[in-house]
Amino acid sequence: MLTATPPSTESLRHSHPHLFEKPSLSPTTSVEPTAPDEQPAVTESLEPSVPVAVYLVRYGAVPEVARFRDASHATPSRGESVIVETHRGLQVGSVLEQLKPSLIAADMEIDFEIVRAATPADLQAARERTRECDESFAGWCDRIVEWDLELELVELEWTLDRQKLILYVLCDRGPDSTKLALQAAATGFGIIEVQPVSATGLVVVEKESGGCGTGGGGCGCSS
Numbered sequence: 427m428l429t430a431t432p433p434s435t436e437s438l439r440h441s442h443p444h445l446f447e448k449p450s451l452s453p454t455t456s457v458e459p460t461a462p463d464e465q466p467a468v469t470e471s472l473e474p475s476v477p478v479a480v481y482l483v484r485y486g487a488v489p490e491v492a493r494f495r496d497a498s499h500a501t502p503s504r505g506e507s508v509i510v511e512t513h514r515g516l517q518v519g520s521v522l523e524q525l526k527p528s529l530i531a532a533d534m535e536i537d538f539e540i541v542r543a544a545t546p547a548d549l550q551a552a553r554e555r556t557r558e559c560d561e562s563f564a565g566w567c568d569r570i571v572e573w574d575l576e577l578e579l580v581e582l583e584w585t586l587d588r589q590k591l592i593l594y595v596l597c598d599r600g601p602d603s604t605k606l607a608l609q610a611a612a613t614g615f616g617i618i619e620v621q622p623v624s625a626t627g628l629v630v631v632e633k634e635s636g637g638c639g640t641g642g643g644g645c646g647c648s649s
Contacts, residue, residue: 480530481540485510485519487559487583488594488623493525497539507544513537514592514619515585518544518552548586555584566593573609575602580623590617597622597629 479496494510502508502521510519519540544552559582567579581594593610597603603620610618622629 480525480534480536482522482525483508483510483519483538483540484522485512485517487556487581487592488621488628490628491522492538493534493536494519494538494540495536498542500540500543502540502543507549509541509544509548509586511539511541515589516541516587517585518548551586555586555588559583569610569613570606573605575606575609577602577606590619591615592619592621594621594623596624 479499479501481494481496481502482491483494484491492512496502497511498508500508501524504521504523506521508519508521510517521540563579563582566582570577570579578596579593580596583592583594584590585592591610593606595603595606603622607618607620
């Protein structure tokens with residue numbers, strides 16, 4: 427039986443030289459790493475700003491209604507109790523309605539803000555302030571008589587933080603409202619605001635009009 431003898435390596439090298447050629451490596455192009463691009467500067471977002479909601483809120487022991495910015499972004503509903511920042515300080519208010527954007531002029535001055543929704547602790551504190559005022563009402567009436575002031579006390583109100591006491595008085599004689607504020611402060615009652623009222627509500631004080639206040643400031647006074 428005949429067996430095939432495998433060809434030697436040498437014979438293969440001569441008969442098929444291409445099998446033993448080393449493959450040529452094609453040149454490659456190396457890419458040098460480049461420095462990372464500079465980070466873009468932080469700029470303000472170009473997205474349109476969300477307009478601040480404006481609400482009508484009723485506040486005060488002798489009720490007032492004013493426009494308030496919703497600084498809390500809590501979107502309160504009608505009738506909800508909120509804590510508001512007014513020219514008098516922190517007070518409890520009740521939301522009446524949200525103004526439509528079409529009713530909010532670009533140059534509309536809105537100085538008051540809704541700080542937050544009223545918590546149960548806020549409402550309890552407000553009730554305690556009201557109780558304190560009710561208990562001290564007679565004493566303030568006596569002081570007005572003692573100080574010989576021709577004023578009639580209508581209502582008392584503490585701010586929620588108890589930083590200011592507001593005395594609502596019928597303003598028959600303007601200078602006496604100023605005297606009441608000064609006398610109360612001098613006697614050690616702290617910051618007092620005297621707000622004149624009439625049968626139709628609060629009396630708007632015109633500072634330029636002169637009249638019954640100090641320095642031509644109307645018949646209301648803070649001290």
